[in-house]
Amino acid sequence: MLAVDDEPANQRAVCRALSDDCRVLTAGSGREALALMAREPVALVIADQRMPGMSGAEFLAETVERHPAVIRIVLTGYTDVDTLIDAINRGHVYHFLSKPWEARELRQVVRHGLERFAAAAERVRLLDDLRTACVRAQREIEQKSRLLALTAHELGTPLHILLNVVALLRDDALPPAAEGWLDAAERAAAWLVRGVGQLHDAARARTRRFPLRPRAIELPSLLDTTTAEVRAAARARSVDAAVEPGAPPVTVWADGHWLRQALGELVTNALRFTPDGGRVRIGARLDGEWVEIAVADTGIGIAPEHLAEIFEPFSAAGGDPLRHGSGDFAFGARGLGLGLAAVRGIVEAHGGSVAVESAPGCGSRFVVRLPRHSG
Numbered sequence: 001m002l003a004v005d006d007e008p009a010n011q012r013a014v015c016r017a018l019s020d021d022c023r024v025l026t027a028g029s030g031r032e033a034l035a036l037m038a039r040e041p042v043a044l045v046i047a048d049q050r051m052p053g054m055s056g057a058e059f060l061a062e063t064v065e066r067h068p069a070v071i072r073i074v075l076t077g078y079t080d081v082d083t084l085i086d087a088i089n090r091g092h093v094y095h096f097l098s099k100p101w102e103a104r105e106l107r108q109v110v111r112h113g114l115e116r117f118a119a120a121a122e123r124v125r126l127l128d129d130l131r132t133a134c135v136r137a138q139r140e141i142e143q144k145s146r147l148l149a150l151t152a153h154e155l156g157t158p159l160h161i162l163l164n165v166v167a168l169l170r171d172d173a174l175p176p177a178a179e180g181w182l183d184a185a186e187r188a189a190a191w192l193v194r195g196v197g198q199l200h201d202a203a204r205a206r207t208r209r210f211p212l213r214p215r216a217i218e219l220p221s222l223l224d225t226t227t228a229e230v231r232a233a234a235r236a237r238s239v240d241a242a243v244e245p246g247a248p249p250v251t252v253w254a255d256g257h258w259l260r261q262a263l264g265e266l267v268t269n270a271l272r273f274t275p276d277g278g279r280v281r282i283g284a285r286l287d288g289e290w291v292e293i294a295v296a297d298t299g300i301g302i303a304p305e306h307l308a309e310i311f312e313p314f315s316a317a318g319g320d321p322l323r324h325g326s327g328d329f330a331f332g333a334r335g336l337g338l339g340l341a342a343v344r345g346i347v348e349a350h351g352g353s354v355a356v357e358s359a360p361g362c363g364s365r366f367v368v369r370l371p372r373h374s375g
Helices: 008-018 030-039 056-066 081-091 103-171 176-207 219-236 256-272 339-349
Strands: 002-004 025-027 044-048 071-076 095-098 215-218 240-243 251-254 279-287 290-297 353-358 364-371
Touching: 002 008, 002 030, 008 025, 008 103, 025 030, 030 044, 030 056, 044 056, 044 103, 056 071, 071 103, 095 103, 103 176, 215 219, 215 256, 219 240, 219 251, 219 256, 219 279, 219 290, 251 256, 251 364, 256 279, 256 290, 256 339, 256 364, 339 353, 339 364
Parallel strands: 002 025, 002 044, 044 071, 071 095, 240 279
Antiparallel strands: 215 251, 279 290, 290 364, 353 364
């Protein structure tokens, strides 16, 4: 700390009172104190108000510009309220003490001031750490998006070649034993093709760069189409997949391809995580100027610790992607953990939002909110 007083006796008194608590520097004038503060780190200053050349208020006001973090205390024997207010306003004074001061009171004020300085310094450090972490996280997100896009691009061509080779092999006269291997190769390649598509969509979701071509889409027709695409697979597993009656006859302004893909992902997930004999429902309702589309199931549900990250890429909510099932709709089949991230990206690109309600053993309910088309 720095004690600024033109009286040497007063400087010595402050040193005696505070030397056990901190290192005490002294200066006989405001100019001398400013020069010293340019060389030494100072956390707190105590300045006498009445000093020749530069008053305590003027000195403290100068420190506000040069050393804004410093804690400022003013000593005054004045009874002039205007002078004291000027010192507080211009110098951002933390505390003032009237002369004659008591050593105990001075120590207490200084200790609290130093604690305040330390707390402010810690806040600055934490904010700097947070800014650094945010910059690093943003850089990692951008790198991950580039990696997803690059991976999808590099894998796409050889996968399509592989599927074409499998198709050509089926046209040749192969031993019956080869059919099983071709079926397995085709299923595995098809799973990878879906994964590559999800990589593409996840990369787009990171940047919200979906090539939308919106038009008016009838909501009941959209729900019927989405459910029809999984009805055969659901029937094979005795899962009751249907549209809830009463969907409002309204339209949404959306890109049909992308919106069907998002809703299809939700329905497919519901089917995958619903045991045989369960139920999947898709329905809709109006909420003012919004349309809510809900996909609900009686499946295994989602653990509470995974709900906050369910729409993040590679979320653990879907289980380990290395333990995937190769079927589209087999119970428990895992994807890459990118589907729901793409759903959120698609829905938000349409100006909407998506949320989930779920609990282990109680099924899940995903709700998509989209602006209602008023045209």
